[in-house]
Amino acid sequence: MIDAAGLRVMKAIADEGSFTSAANALGFTQPAISQMVRRLEQRTGTVLVERYGRQVRLTEAGQVLARHAVGVLAALDAAEEEITAIAGLRAGRVRLQAFPSSSATLVPKALAILRSRHPDITMTFTEAEPPQSLAALRAGDCDVAVIFATKDVDAGELVEDLSLLVTRHLLDDELRLATPKDHPLAQTGTASLSDFASEDWIAGCPRCRAHLVGLADKAGFRPTVSFEIEDYVAQLGLVTAGLGVALVPDIILNAAKHDDVATLSLSPVSQRQILAVTTPDLLRVPAVAAALDALCAAAGADPSTSPAELAASPA
Amino acid sequence: MIDAAGLRVMKAIADEGSFTSAANALGFTQPAISQMVRRLEQRTGTVLVERYGRQVRLTEAGQVLARHAVGVLAALDAAEEEITAIAGLRAGRVRLQAFPSSSATLVPKALAILRSRHPDITMTFTEAEPPQSLAALRAGDCDVAVIFATKDVDAGELVEDLSLLVTRHLLDDELRLATPKDHPLAQTGTASLSDFASEDWIAGCPRCRAHLVGLADKAGFRPTVSFEIEDYVAQLGLVTAGLGVALVPDIILNAAKHDDVATLSLSPVSQRQILAVTTPDLLRVPAVAAALDALCAAAGADPSTSPAELAASPA
DNA sequence: GGTAATGCATAAGTGTCGGTTATGATGAGG
C-alpha cells in the first residue's frame, strides 16, 4: 500500500516545502510529484497535503508519513550500504570447513592471506572430515569445504559425490612412507609398499587406516597396524622411536622438518588431490571467491585455474 | 534501489524456505518471485539466493535484506496503521482557535461533544480574535477558526477576507442592549440605539468598541464610553450597578441568567454571524469534519447546512 | 533404477504504473 518511493516524496515535500523544489530535490518533474501525491492520497483514503493558494503543506496524516519516512529510508540506506559492503569486500563472512591435516599449514596460511588482503572479512573455521564438510556445504551451513580425494584408488571410498558443486584444485598431496632414519631402505628414495609388509604400521584416523589397508591389499599383503594415532606429529614421533612405519601426507612433512625420519616415495605413487569445494552460486559471492583465491595462494596453486572436475574422472 | 516489495519477497523466502511457498504466502505466482529475486540481484550486484539442487537458501547478503525487512515492513505497517487510525477517527488532532466570547459556551460544549463522539481525537484550543485565527489558519498553524462577522454593518471592518476558505454557519448572534432592570426603557423590549445616546456606555475590546462607535454613528450620535472592560461578566456587573449600558452578544446572555439586567433588542437589529472556518482540504480530514460537526451541534445548527459563502454578500 | 512429482528458470504476452512534455488555472507580487 505504502512504498518507499511514496515516503521519499512525502519527506521531500516536508523538507522542501513545495512540489516543485521537492521534484528538483528528487530529480523528477513537478507533475510527477503532483500525481504521486494524488495516488498516495487515494490509496490511503486520506488528505495528505493541504493546498492553500499556491502553497502546499502537509496535513497531520502527511506529517505522519514524512516522520516515518525518515526511519524507513534510513533503514533502507543501511541495508543498501551493508549489501554494497559485502559486494565490495568491506564486510562479509566465510564459513570454512577443512579436514584436520589441512589445518596444520594450508588453512592458517590461507586465513592469513585473506586477512591481509581483506581485513574486514571474517572467516570462521571448523575442522571436519570431507563427508561432514560436504554435508554442511550442501545443507548451507558452510561456504567452502577443503577436502581431499584420491586420484587413483577406488578401493577406498574417498571420492565423494561432487555433483552440483564446483571444485578448485589446491595441490596434489603425495602419500609418503615415513621410516626411521636408520631403516635399511631409508635411503632408497622410492620403495614399494610391499617392501614393508612385515613392518609394524602406525595408522591414523579410521578413514586413513582404511586407505592404508586398501593400498596394502592392492600390494598383496595385510598390514600389521600396531598403533592408531590421529595426530601426525605423534605418528612421526613413533617412527623416530623406531616403533614402526607410517603413511604421512606430504603437506605434513613440508610443514616442518623432521630430521629424524626418512621419507620414501611410494611406487605406485599414491596421490590425493586437495580441493576447495563450494557451490556455483557461492562462487559468485565476493568473499567466498576471495577465500578460494586465498586458499589457492596458500597452496601455491594458480588461482586462475579452472575448477577441476573430478566427479567424472576417477582414473 | 531497494524497495519495500523486494524486502517483502526476501523475507517471505527466508520464512517459507522456497520460492513456491513464498509466492503462495504473498499471493503471487512462483515465476513472479523468481524474477523478482533476479531483478534484486542484478540491481544490487550481489548473489542473494543460493540455488542448490531444487532448494534455495539465502546468502549472507540475502539474509541482510531479510533481516532489515522486518524492521522496514514493521515501520511501514505502523505508518499505515497511523494513517488508517486518523482516517477512522481513532486518532488525530484538531487545532481550534476561537474568539474570546465564544469560549464561554460554544467551544466548551463543542469540545465535550467531540470528546464524547470521538474520545481519541485530541483537540487543542487557543483564544484568538478573528484576524489572528484566520491568519493562523492561512499559515497552517490552525485547523478550524471560529470567528464572527457582522451581516449588516460595513462601518466596522468585521468582515474578513474569506476567499480560499470554507465557512460553516454556526449561529446568528444578536447584539442586545443591556440596561439596569430599573431603567425607564427596560421593559420596552425593543429600542433604538439613539434612545440611549446620552447614557454612559460600557465597551469591551477595541474591536467591540469600534463596532459600537460605528453603530452609534449610523444612529446619529457619539457614545460616551465611560468604561472599557473586556470581560462581559464584569460589564454586566457594571450595568447591574447602574453605571451604564452595554452592548452584549446573545450567546453571553444565554450562557447564564442575569436577573438584575434587562436586555433590549435593537432596532435596527445588529446581528453578527458566528462562523466556523477552515480550508477546503482540511474539510476532508475526518477529524476536522468531526470538529465542525461538533461545533454545529453545540450551536444547535444543522450540521448538513452547506457552507455559507459570506465573502461575496456583505449585505 | 525407472518414473512421477516437485521446484526453479525461462519465454512470451499484457496491463498498469510512473514518468515525461505540454498546457491550463490561479494566487502572489511588483
Add this chain to the structure above:
DNA sequence: CCTCATCATAACCGACACTTATGCATTACC
C-alpha cells in the same frame, strides 16, 4: 494590472512486474 510562480490536468509512452505456458533439473518413490 500584468507577470511570474506554482500546482493541476491531459495526453502520451515506456518499462516494469505479473501472468500463463513450458522446459529442465533434482528428488523421491515404487
